[in-house]
Amino acid sequence: MLHVKDLTFSYSSHQIISNISFTADKGAHISIIGESGCGKSTLLKLLYGILQPTHGNISWGDNPILGPDFKLVPGETFMKYLSQDFDLMPYVSVEENVSQYLSVFYPQELKERTAALLEMIEMTAFAKTKVKLLSGGQQQRVALARVLAQKPEILLLDEPFSHIDNSRKNSLRRNLFNYLKTEQITCIVASHDTHDILSFADEVMVLKEGRILAKEHPETLYMHPKNSYTASLFGDVNLIPISLLKPYATLEKSILVYPSELIISENSGLKVWVKNSYFKGSHYLIEAQLNETDPILFNAPHAYEAEKEVFLNVALETINARLKD
């Protein structure tokens, strides 16, 4: 199990990570999300031992993970870190890059393992190609296979699919995260991509200004976001005063409502005026005006003309659930 206790880190006098504590079980998948600059990459570098914490400690089972003040060469055999620099050998083939750390004393195993990893990253056809001839996304896939070949117990990934196109990303994401689960490899993934998070993470850690704001199962976090910062990491969200949804409510509270949770009605509900319609593939995102100052976003099966009057409702169970949050 990974234990992180009271981790604090500053760049000169600027505190970037503040008092972070958490644990991760063997085989667990934890996603770290948060706005740009909140400290995701810094946290991964601290976990790997590249940066020296100003306070706190990290351990994997009985092994303490020491920073550069105590360990000349960073990194542990049980832990691998894939940063946004891929650290590949450019003049060597894809398969040689992947198999570099495998034992040559077991040639059959070396061959089979390399082939299985190339299949997982969908790069079998490029096995003999020199890495320098590959695109950025292909190099990122090779870098992933290369760290996996070393059979880490814990894997730290910083934006692992940032260079990979959408069509490839979906299958790669499924292949990789299912592989990590089967092999019981713990993974901690810093990501901007909410699709990485919702479908695969066991827990999502929300960081804001170097502090943990929440650490929850993705479904709980999405359905019960405690604040608009958390909800907005999953996309657009509205903050609607409860008094507008329930005219007799005396509460002054507002609730968070995702565009997909607003139900369109012909003649009753919250009256809004359409401003713009944006095509999103499976639906339209409609930008409307709730009153003179506040905009509102909702999903619709078709576009609306500007200035069209539309009525919106929110299901009672959504209102009640968000009121409890």
Ligand SMILES: Nc1ncnc2c1ncn2[C@@H]1O[C@H](COP(=O)(O)OP(=O)(O)OP(=O)(O)O)[C@@H](O)[C@H]1O
């Ligand atoms: N070498 C450095 N020296 C000084 N400040 C740094 C250094 N590296 C990062 N920072 C600062 O630390 C903060 C956290 O950076 P970090 O890269 O961890 O953020 P992040 O959440 O990973 O951002 P992003 O999502 O944009 O990659 C930022 O304010 C950044 O400017």
